[in-house]
Amino acid sequence: MAEVITITMMSTISRWDELSFQNLSESHLSMNDVLERIIRFIGQDPKCAYQFVIGTDSQVHRGHTKFVTGIVIHRIGRGAWACYRQVAVPRQLNSIREKLTLETSFSQRVAGYFDSSVLGQMEDLLLPYVYQGATLETYIDIDAGTEPVVNQTALYVQEMMDRVESMGLYAPRVKPDAYVASSYANRFTKNRMVL
Secondary structure, eight states, X not given: OHHHHHXXXXXXXXXXXXXXXXXXXXXXXXXXXXXXXXXXXXXXXXXXXXXXXXXXXXEEETTEEEEEEEEEEEETTSOEEEEEEEEEESSOOXXXXXXXXHHHXXXXXXXXXXXXXXXXXXHHXXXXXXXXXXXXXXXXXOSOOSOTTTOGGGGGHHHXXXXXXXXXXXXXXXXXXXXXXXXXXXXXXXXXXXX
16 A cells, blocks of 8 residues: 555656646746746846746645645846746645655755756846846755744754755755745645545
């Protein structure tokens, strides 16, 4: 029986490779579509400071656990463009460590598509304006807190931060700063998925 669950779970997770994103106004966005929207958003005002953030949150529902990964390009103090991807694991994950590990893995998976050459395209738009305040910071938000009394996830924070830091391109952020995971992605985890 455990083998069947593992195969089912792995086939569901492998659908992650489809990488179709959506937001409140668009659906079925490919990775190329997402990048094009981000480049266009930065190009509209390249003299600003930007944060490019990826974060995942999850919610256990009866019979499955829903994961939502958000991508946000935040023009500091002047708006944002965002989209998200959702996927379900067909079982209820009760282990906090397992949930946090999968959340971090899904964020890293998406971040892998935004490698140094892609981030370089974003930076190229800002480069002529660096002396006028243009910057690009890159983060992966980890939906975990560091206060052991408040957050059960505190035991695993350092492990997840080390994983993100080992990528070399993204700085890890945790609660309360991890707004893409704990706020943006979180709001889309609440509804059950139809499996």
